[in-house]
Amino acid sequence: MTSRGYLRPVRPTEIESLEEFDGFVERGIRSLSGFHLQSLALADRSEALARLDVAGAVFLGCRFVAGTGPGSELDVRRRGGLVFPAVPDVPFNPYRAELYTPAELYAGLDRGYAATLDAAAYAWSRTPRTLDKSLAMALHDHAIDDAVEEFTAGRRIVGVMGGHAVRRDAPAYLAAARLGRTLADHTGLTVLTGGGPGAMEAVNLGTWLSDAPDAELVEAVGLLAAVPDFAPDVTAWAQAAFAVLARWPGGTESLGIPTWFYGHEPPNLFATRVAKYFRNALREDVLLALCRAGVVFLPGAAGTVQEIFQAACANYYTRPELVAPMVLVGRDYWAEQLPAWPLLEVLGGRGALGPRLHLVDDAAEVLPLLLEIGGSRR
Numbered sequence: 001m002t003s004r005g006y007l008r009p010v011r012p013t014e015i016e017s018l019e020e021f022d023g024f025v026e027r028g029i030r031s032l033s034g035f036h037l038q039s040l041a042l043a044d045r046s047e048a049l050a051r052l053d054v055a056g057a058v059f060l061g062c063r064f065v066a067g068t069g070p071g072s073e074l075d076v077r078r079r080g081g082l083v084f085p086a087v088p089d090v091p092f093n094p095y096r097a098e099l100y101t102p103a104e105l106y107a108g109l110d111r112g113y114a115a116t117l118d119a120a121a122y123a124w125s126r127t128p129r130t131l132d133k134s135l136a137m138a139l140h141d142h143a144i145d146d147a148v149e150e151f152t153a154g155r156r157i158v159g160v161m162g163g164h165a166v167r168r169d170a171p172a173y174l175a176a177a178r179l180g181r182t183l184a185d186h187t188g189l190t191v192l193t194g195g196g197p198g199a200m201e202a203v204n205l206g207t208w209l210s211d212a213p214d215a216e217l218v219e220a221v222g223l224l225a226a227v228p229d230f231a232p233d234v235t236a237w238a239q240a241a242f243a244v245l246a247r248w249p250g251g252t253e254s255l256g257i258p259t260w261f262y263g264h265e266p267p268n269l270f271a272t273r274v275a276k277y278f279r280n281a282l283r284e285d286v287l288l289a290l291c292r293a294g295v296v297f298l299p300g301a302a303g304t305v306q307e308i309f310q311a312a313c314a315n316y317y318t319r320p321e322l323v324a325p326m327v328l329v330g331r332d333y334w335a336e337q338l339p340a341w342p343l344l345e346v347l348g349g350r351g352a353l354g355p356r357l358h359l360v361d362d363a364a365e366v367l368p369l370l371l372e373i374g375g376s377r378r
Contacts, residue, residue, distance in 0.1 A: 012036045012058070014146075016097035021045060025052075032057035032081075038143070039095040046071025055080030060143075061087070061095030087136045091120040094139035099147045099255075100276055102269040106238055113234040113266070118276075122263035125278055137278040145286065148275045151255065152290055155190045158183055158370065159291035161307045162199025162298030164265050169225035173202045176298055177217055179329075179363040180206025184252045186367060189293055193271065194307075195256025197230050197237075199298045201268035205244070208251030208270045220244050234266050241269040259283045262303075284310060294325035294370045298363070299333045308340050312347055320352035327358045327366050334359060 015021050015037045025048050033056030042049060043065045050070030059081055064073040077083055087094050108115035127133070160179065166172050180203035184191050191207045193200040205224075209217045223244055230237040245251075256271025261280035277283035288295065288311045297308050308328070315323045326344075328334045334341040341359050348354030358369050 014038060014097075015040065018042075018045070021048075031055075036060060037062055038097045039093055042071070049076065053079075057081045059083045060139075061085070061093065084139075087132065087139065090133075090136045091117065091124050092140060094136045094143065096140070096143050097147065099144070099151055100274040102241075102267070102271070102274060105267055105274060105276070106242075106269065109235060109238055109242075113238065118267060121276075122260045125260045125263065141277050141279055141282055144275050144277055145282075148255075148257075148286060148290070151273055151275075152190070156188050156293040157192050157255075157290045158189045158293040159192045159287065159295040160200070160203045160298065161194060161295065161300065161304050162203070163300030163304055164196045164198040164200065164262075165301070166198035166202065166298075167225075167228040168202075168221065169228040172199065172299070174218065174221050175363050176202035177206035177209075177221055178214070179203060179296070179298075179366060180254070181210045181214075181217060182364075182367050183207070183296075184210035184254065191254040192287070192290060193254070193256050194287060194303075195258030195267050195271050195274055195276070196262065196265045197268055199300065200256065200258075201241075201270060204254050204256060204268055204270035207254040208245075208272070209248055210252045212248060212251075216248065220248060223247070230266055238266065238269060245269060257283055257287045288314065292324055294327065296363075296366050297326070297328045297334075299330045299338075301338075305338065305340055308344070312344060312353065315353045315356065316347055316351060323352050323356045325356045325358070325370055326353075327360060327369055329360055329363050329366065331359055331361045 013035045015024065015035055018040060021037070021040060031053040033053065036058045037060065039061045041063045043063055046065040047070070054076050059076065061084060063086065064076065065071050068074045073083055084095070105118040106116050113119050160183070162176060166176065176199045180191055183189055184207040191203065193203050205220065206217060209220060224240050227236045227240040253272040255273050255275065256267060257275045257277070258265070258267045259277045259280045261278070267274055267276060284307065288307060295311055297304060311324070311326055315326065328341060344357055348357045360366065360369065
């Protein structure tokens with residue numbers, strides 16, 4: 001209980017695979033009260049379900065044995081289970097239990113990008129808004145929230161934000177890749193990006209190849225540069241990335257958090273886990289809130305500027321010990337071309353934000369600054 005006498009909320013026990021379900025049954029559990037069962041094919045577990053007390057259990061998108069007998073959906077409902085049924089006519093699972101992988105989002109690429117799950121979900125999101133569609137989006141993004149929480153638990157996350165328009169053949173792309181490589185090579189940090197193309201892809205690529213020599217990173221960037229941009233051909237752009245993954249398998253994991261709101265920007269393939277949201281406002285909030293070890297801003301446009309000031313606002317109003325380091329890369333860019341820095345300086349002079357703000361010329365200066373201002377520890 002808290003000091004005021006109220007009970008602390010208890011997180012429900014989640015069952016996200018049949019193996020977990022079978023494990024609970026084998027241990028002799030008799031009641032599923034307080035359990036959340038997520039997206040399970042329970043048709044072959046009808047006998048076990050019939051023996052269990054399901055009152056107070058929540059079933060999210062589970063599939064039951066047909067009919068009305070023991071272990072069926074109707075039986076579970078009659079005995080007090082709360083069943084959220086599968087949502088029809090959507091190209092994705094609104095109750096998914098795990099983050100996406102690039103292979104899942106790009107399944108079907110051999111028939112062209114339009115045949116992939118990623119493209120289908122975006123096309124569906126552009127259809128007229130209805131109540132059931134809004135519900136499916138909300139359920140999906142809630143499930144992604146839950147999966148993000150599980151993936152990031154106990155990790156120190158450092159975020160890198162930057163423009164989607166950086167081409168693979170640009171010097172800025174290689175510089176961003178080297179930054180990702182440096183951050184991932186630092187023990188105890190997990191790298192997070194917005195999950196899209198451009199600078200975001202470069203950082204996830206550098207993270208993936210963090211254990212490879214710099215010469216191999218340069219070689220990988222050279223291979224990708226043969227298809228320098230995702231426009232006009234996402235298929236060729238993604239196939240070039242798959243070729244690099246095949247050439248250098250088993251890389252370092254990282255997290256990408258893109259959105260179907262920017263559906264014209266395909267997710268990159270080098271983030272090993274992808275938390276893709278429909279609602280961009282929710283995605284931005286999650287993206288920046290995770291970066292407790294610091295957030296780095298490479299040159300970008302409106303989206304990156306939005307992220308700068310959203311992070312600054314959260315830092316401005318939080319407790320001093322919770323202010324996350326912010327490092328802007330590109331002194332001329334952020335001070336002159338797109339002058340976000342002067343306003344940040346003014347805000348920083350009014351509270352605890354100032355000592356955690358830095359403007360640098362080169363990405364090589366980022367990690368020492370994060371260490372110096374307490375953003376991470378070995």
